[in-house]
Amino acid sequence: MFAAERKRIIIKYLLENNKAEVVKISEMLNVSEVTIRRDFEKLENEGFLIRTHGGAILHNPSEKTYTKEPTVKAAEDEENNEIAETAMALVKENDVIMITSGNISRLLAKKLSAKNGLTILTNDLIVALNASAGGQNRVICLGGEIDQDNVSVTGTITLRNMQKYHVSRVFIEVDGISEKLELSVSSQQKAELIESAIESADHTTLLCNYTLFGTKAFMKLGSVTMVNSLITNPILSDKYKAAIYDKNVVLYTSINAFEGNV
Numbered sequence: 001m002f003a004a005e006r007k008r009i010i011i012k013y014l015l016e017n018n019k020a021e022v023v024k025i026s027e028m029l030n031v032s033e034v035t036i037r038r039d040f041e042k043l044e045n046e047g048f049l050i051r052t053h054g055g056a057i058l059h060n061p062s063e064k065t066y067t068k069e070p071t072v073k074a075a076e077d078e079e080n081n082e083i084a085e086t087a088m089a090l091v092k093e094n095d096v097i098m099i100t101s102g103n104i105s106r107l108l109a110k111k112l113s114a115k116n117g118l119t120i121l122t123n124d125l126i127v128a129l130n131a132s133a134g135g136q137n138r139v140i141c142l143g144g145e146i147d148q149d150n151v152s153v154t155g156t157i158t159l160r161n162m163q164k165y166h167v168s169r170v171f172i173e174v175d176g177i178s179e180k181l182e183l184s185v186s187s188q189q190k191a192e193l194i195e196s197a198i199e200s201a202d203h204t205t206l207l208c209n210y211t212l213f214g215t216k217a218f219m220k221l222g223s224v225t226m227v228n229s230l231i232t233n234p235i236l237s238d239k240y241k242a243a244i245y246d247k248n249v250v251l252y253t254s255i256n257a258f259e260g261n262v
Contacts, residue, residue: 004078005235006031006039014049014058021055076209079233082254083207086231087171089255090205093117095168098197099127101190104155104207106130113137121165123193124152132209140165147189154189162196170201172227175217177208181224181243184217191219198226205229210236230258231243 006029013028022040026033040056043049049056084107091097094117097103101124109127112118113134120131123142134141144158144247172194175183183206185191198204204226210233224230229250236253244251 003039003165004076004082004233006045007036007078010036010043011048012040014056019052019055019057023054036037036203075210079084079209080104080107082233083231084111085211086252086255087205087207088112088115090169090229090252091115091118095119096121096166098122098165098167098201099131100124100170100171100172100194101127101150102207104209105171105173108207109172121162121167123158123162124150126151154193159196160193162193162200165200167201169203169205170197171205171207172197173207174212176215177213177224178216179214181240181247182216183221183224183226185216185221188219193220203228205231208232213237213240213256223247227237 009029010020013025022033022036025068026036029036040049040051044051044056044059048059050059067247071224080103083104085118087104087108088111091112093115096119098121099109100122105122105124106126109120109122109124109130110133112120112131113136115134116136118131118137119140120127120137121140121142122128123144125141128139130140131137142153142158142161144153145155146152147154173191174183175186177183185194206224206227206229208230212233213236224244225247227249229252231245231252234253241251241253
């Protein structure tokens with residue numbers, strides 16, 4: 001079980017019971033007591049709980065000094081980091097890839113800065129900065145109009161420039177995946193950019209947090225079958241895992257495991 005999943009369960013348990021014992025949580029999650037103590041330590045540093053002898057109590061549950069939002073966000077960041085780690089394992093040195101806009105994409109770009117000889121195309125300004133941080137990769141930022149809200153470039157110029165290149169793999173993010181595995185995004189510009197990126201790539205990999213499943217965004221993009229592989233969290237329900245398998249899309253849920261095959 002991944003750390004982010006354990007933390008979600010511990011958070012839920014404490015919110016319901018106000019206290020938790022290391023032994024009981026260890027047995028419930030089938031992990032060592034040492035692991036649970038480390039989880040408690042992290043949550044204490046985030047201000048969620050106070051460690052006690054043999055357990056922990058909820059930190060000031062009646063006061064307004066704490067809200068659940070920071071801890072929830074920290075858990076989501078850890079989930080996205082897991083996805084980025086798995087995506088990085090698919091990239092080999094000297095690959096030519098493209099990374100479109102998104103929070104997971106920015107984490108991936110930061111990790112890829114440690115690799116050598118990559119050529120990375122992107123429309124995301126933060127991705128470009130993160131990927132070039134190590135100075136060992138060639139990073140090409142596609143021109144276009146500045147989208148200040150998303151810190152990226154977009155528009156006709158971006159699409160025209162993208163069509164000049166060919167990449168071995170493109171990593172994309174969307175804003176919704178319906179129960180029928182239909183992909184959707186927040187704008188027409190984003191839809192057009194992703195469609196163009198897919199046309200320029202040999203292989204398309206979708207990066208998505210498991211919470212995105214069962215949601216819809218403004219603009220329909222197409223079926224999940226428009227991608228070759230999908231990386232998400234291990235906690236994704238078996239229902240969606242089976243549905244993705246039936247679509248012949250490779251599903252990665254960790255660095256060393258995948259479910260489904262083409």
